Amino acid sequence: MTTPTEHDAGRADNPGPGPRPHPRPLLNxxxxxxxxxxxxxxxxxxxxxxxxxxxxxxPDTDGPEEVREAAVRALRDGRGNQYPPGPGVPELRTAVADHQLGRYGLSFDPDTEVLVTAGATEAIAASLLALVEPGDEVVALEPYYDSYAACIALAGGTRVPVTLRPHEGRYVLDLDELRAAVTPRTRLILLNSPHNPTGTVLSRAELAAVAALAVERDLLVVTDEVYEHLVFDGEHVPLASFPGMRERTVTISSAGKTFSFTGWKVGWITASPALVAAVRGAKQFLTYVSAGPFQYAVAEALRLPAxxxxxxxxxxxxxxxxxxxxxxxxxxxxxxxxxxxxxxxxxxxxxxxxxxxxxxxxxxxxxxxxxxxxxxxxxxxxxxxxxxxxxxxxxxxxxxxxxxxxxxxxxx
Structure with a gap:
């Protein structure tokens, strides 16, 4: 008499010994x-x-020699060769806070309102994973840096693109289209200025309109400002400097583009204590810490003369x-x-x-x-x-x- 196991061994839905086919693709x-x-x-x-x-x-050349030597000095002095503090080394957090104050008049507490990340890309990922839940909508300017879409997806959010369109030699934001994109399900606006890939720098008037919309609809805003020092026409104005935005904005920047050390992957966020704590809650399970010696070097870089x-x-x-x-x-x-x-x-x-x-x-x-x-x-x-x-x-x-x-x- 054939046992059930023997009988079933040849059936297509019971392939017997050996690896079973995966019921779904390996990639999330x-x-x-x-x-x-x-x-x-x-x-x-x-x-x-x-x-x-x-x-x-x-870039195809390295940044300032004195910044590179600061990294070498940190390595040799044993600063950052072991795990640095989770929020980032105090020297860098203080330098970031001083930069925001000196450049834009924005005051941040380096102990509670600055978080160091593995580049701006991790800052974006940690911010979206922390602040977005399944079903939330995220409004983003299109075209967008490719990691934006992936991070929104990982968080379970729905991206809602607002398209920048060419007009009279530049790409422009349609503020009416932006307003129409916001629904009761919108959680935050993901803003990038200076904007990659179009090179647009949003004007004070455009940023003021974005800020007014965020306040009116009680939205969070994550701003990617990694090109803040690479403005050729016009000026860079942080969205956090507008009325009502200090407490609802996560501002992201990094050292890579400003100092031409893109491989170091040192970024940061500045935000209110509550927002920093939320982003840190996600970031601690990504890299936890990174780039220890380079953090000391970037602290010195941010203090380079104007x-x-x-x-x-x-x-x-x-x-x-x-x-x-x-x-x-x-x-x-x-x-x-x-x-x-x-x-x-x-x-x-x-x-x-x-x-x-x-x-x-x-x-x-x-x-x-x-x-x-x-x-x-x-x-x-x-x-x-x-x-x-x-x-x-x-x-x-x-x-x-x-x-x-x-x-x-x-x-x-």
Whole structure:
């Protein structure tokens, strides 16, 4: 007589010994739509082809020598080689508070209102994981830095994009569209200014309108201000400085873009004690702590004289203008950025309309890598003809790249 176990062993729904098929994909469904980041894909393509990489936003030179030496000194002195304090080393928290006060007149207690993170990316993740629950809506400006969408998804929130659209040579925010996007389910607004990838810097009037809406609807706001020192036209004004915003805003910044040490991954938030405590509650289960010796170095970097920040801005402004002119000569329509590392272009004057196909072919066509803006949109069709180039490179690299790009327009 056959036993039930023997009888069932050959059935399709009981495969017997050996590994069973997984009943669902291994990757969390909330992340399934994202795949590999476009930055990894395009940087790999640059390495494979030997093309000039104007896709990913990292400098090709290191930052100030005195800041690098401060990190070496911390390592040698044994400062930060073991776990630093969870909120960050006191020297850096104090330097961040002093920076906010000296630069913007915003007063923060370094003990209760500053939190050091593993770069701005972790600050964004920790903020959204802490403040957003399943069913909450998060309004974000589109196009957006790609981690925004992934972090909202991980938190179980629903992203509600408000699209920045090109108008008279720049990307603009439709304040009526922003207001219409807010519903009773909206928990927070995720704001980025200076804005990646478009280079838009929101004006005082635009920020005042965002602040008034947040106060009226009792919304939290998370602001990504990592390009605060890279404003070429206009000014950077923290949203937390507007009436009613100090207690409802999590302000994020980092050292990577300002000091050209992107690999150190040192970021921070400033906010009210209650908001910092909430974000710290999530952050402690992500990295807990990171970059111990580099925290001491960044504390010194934030105290560099004003001339450093002016020189950085002026150098990048000149590179912006150089790349923008070269792209225009190559036949692109160029949206000259008011801030950040990036120039957004329209490829339709070149007879192209698919940014993905264009960027994947560009390394072979002329030896340059760029990034398709469509990856930064929920509404992919809105971003389809736009392509982003980074200008945080040496002048000679930008000159070489623009010479290569001229072949697109039939130039020499």
């Amino acid at each position: 469904r909330r992340l399934a739509e994202f795949g590999t980041t476009i930055f990894a894909e395009m940087s790999a393509l640059a390495q494979k082809t030997g093309a000039i990489n104007l896709g990913q936003g990292f 001339a450093y920040f002016t020189a950085l801005r002026d150098d990048l402004r000149a590179k912006r203008d150089l790349l923008s002119a070269g792209l225009a000569d190559a036949g692109f329509e160029v949206y000259r950025p008011a801030g950040t590392y990036f120039v957004t272009t329209d490829i339709r004057p070149l007879g192209e309309s698919d940014g993905f196909a264009f960027c994947r072919a560009l390394p072979e066509r002329c030896g340059v890598v760029a990034v398709p803006n469509a990856v930064f949109y929920d509404h992919r069709e809105q971003g389809a003809p736009f392509v982003r180039f980074a200008f945080c490179k040496r002048t000679e690299v930008i000159q070489d790249a623009t010479a290569r790009l001229k072949t697109l327009a039939g130039g020499a």
